[in-house]
Amino acid sequence: MKESLSIILPTYNERETICRLIQKILEVISSMKWDAQVIVVDDSSPDGTAQTIKKTFYENPAVQLIVRKNNPSLGASVGEGIRAASKDYVLIMDADFNHSPSDIPRLWSCIERATLVNGSRFVRGGGMEKARLRYLGSRVFNLICRVILGLHVTDILSGFLLVRRKDLLSLDLNKIFVGYGDFSIRLHYAAKKKKWSVVEIPVHYPQRFGGRSKTRFCKHACQYLGAALKARLFL
Numbered sequence: 244m245k246e247s248l249s250i251i252l253p254t255y256n257e258r259e260t261i262c263r264l265i266q267k268i269l270e271v272i273s274s275m276k277w278d279a280q281v282i283v284v285d286d287s288s289p290d291g292t293a294q295t296i297k298k299t300f301y302e303n304p305a306v307q308l309i310v311r312k313n314n315p316s317l318g319a320s321v322g323e324g325i326r327a328a329s330k331d332y333v334l335i336m337d338a339d340f341n342h343s344p345s346d347i348p349r350l351w352s353c354i355e356r357a358t359l360v361n362g363s364r365f366v367r368g369g370g371m372e373k374a375r376l377r378y379l380g381s382r383v384f385n386l387i388c389r390v391i392l393g394l395h396v397t398d399i400l401s402g403f404l405l406v407r408r409k410d411l412l413s414l415d416l417n418k419i420f421v422g423y424g425d426f427s428i429r430l431h432y433a434a435k436k437k438k439w440s441v442v443e444i445p446v447h448y449p450q451r452f453g454g455r456s457k458t459r460f461c462k463h464a465c466q467y468l469g470a471a472l473k474a475r476l477f478l
Contacts, residue, residue, distance in 0.1 A: 322420025362403030
C-alpha cells in the first residue's frame with residue numbers, strides 16, 4: 244500500500260508551538276519516506292500563527308496553509324482541510340502537541356485492518372500527564388456519550404483520527420464538521436451507522452508545551468452532550 248497521507252492541523256493562536264510541531268511531523272514523514280502533505284487550516288489567529296507558518300515554511304511544498312476568514316470553528320476548519328486534501332488518507336490531529344507526531348506510524352500500521360483508526364487515552368497504555376481530574380472527567384463524559392450513541396469506541400473526543408479520504412467524502416461533511424471538538428462525536432456516530440470497522444491505539448497526552456488550551460470543561464461538556472443527543476436524533 245502506497246503511503247499517501249494528508250495531515251490536517253486546525254489552528255487558532257498556536258504561534259508558540261505550531262512550527263515546532265510541523266517540523267516534527269516533517270521529520271516523521273521524511274523518515275518513513277511517505278508521500279505526504281501537512282495542511283494547516285488557521286482561523287485567522289490574531290497572534291500571528293499564519294504569518295509564522297508562512298515565514299518558516301514558505302519554500303516547503305509539503306506544507307499548505309489555508310486561512311479561514313469567516314465563521315471561526317475548529318470543526319469547520321477540519322472539514323475544509325479534508326476538502327483540500329490531495330492524498331488517499333487523512334490524519335486529523337491537534338496543533339498543540341496533545342497528539343504526538345511519533346504516534347503517526349502507529350496509527351498508520353493499523354489502517355489496513357480498519358476503516359478508522361482512533362487514538363485513545365482510555366485503552367491500556369493511554370493516559371494524560373499530570374491531569375488526573377481532567378482525565379477522570381473526560382473518561383466519565385466519554386462513557387455517558389457512548390451510552391447515548393451506543394458506541395463501543397472508548398475515546399470519542401480525542402480527535403486523533405486516521406481515515407481514507409474517500410470514506411470521509413461519503414459523509415455529509417457540512418453536518419459533521421462544525422462546532423468545536425464535537426465533530427469527533429458526530430464522526431464516530433456516522434462511522435457506526437456506516438458500519439465502519441474501528442481500531443483504537445493507546446495515546447498519551449503530555450503537558451502542554453505552550454499557548455493556552457481553548458477547551459473549557461464545563462462549557463464544552465454541555466456542548467458535547469447536546470451534540471451527542473442531536474446526533475442520535477437527527478444524524
